Amino acid sequence: QVQLVESGGGLVQAGGSLRLSCAASGGTFSSYAMGWFRQAPGREREVVATISRSSGIKYYADSVKCRFTNSRDNAKNTVYLQMNSLKPEDTAVYYCAAKIASVSKNHGEYNNWGQGTQVTVSS
Secondary structure (H helix, E strand, C coil): CCEEEEECCEEEECCCCEEEEEEEECCCHHHEEEEEEEECCCCCCEEEEEECCCCCCEEECCCCCCCEEEEEECCCCEEEEEECCCCHHHCEEEEEEEEECCCCCCHHHCCEECCCEEEEEEC
16 A cells, blocks of 8 residues: 655635645555545545556546646656646645556545645635
8 A cells, every 4th residue: 555645735826836746655656547636615526637657648637638737756756736827616625546557537446545635726
């Protein structure tokens, strides 16, 4: 099992940027596909972005395409989510998650989760 710790959330004005980091420990990071998910109050958890083990396959939800960039550094056991042009509707708790082998958009397939980091975008 890999342990995940997110950081980088906070309060930002609309149009601003934040960079989330997710540090992994306790496992072979390069064996895990990684996903970023978010959950706003009263809403279901939704996929934001995913990245394969070697970064060769990336997925972005339509709502964040061209604004968010997902990357990973396997040497540092860390995955990043650069969020630009933030909107109030991006406000949510953001989670990183890991699963062995192939990447997936389905949060139910991920069995390793971080504690989440709050992102609040003011208008």
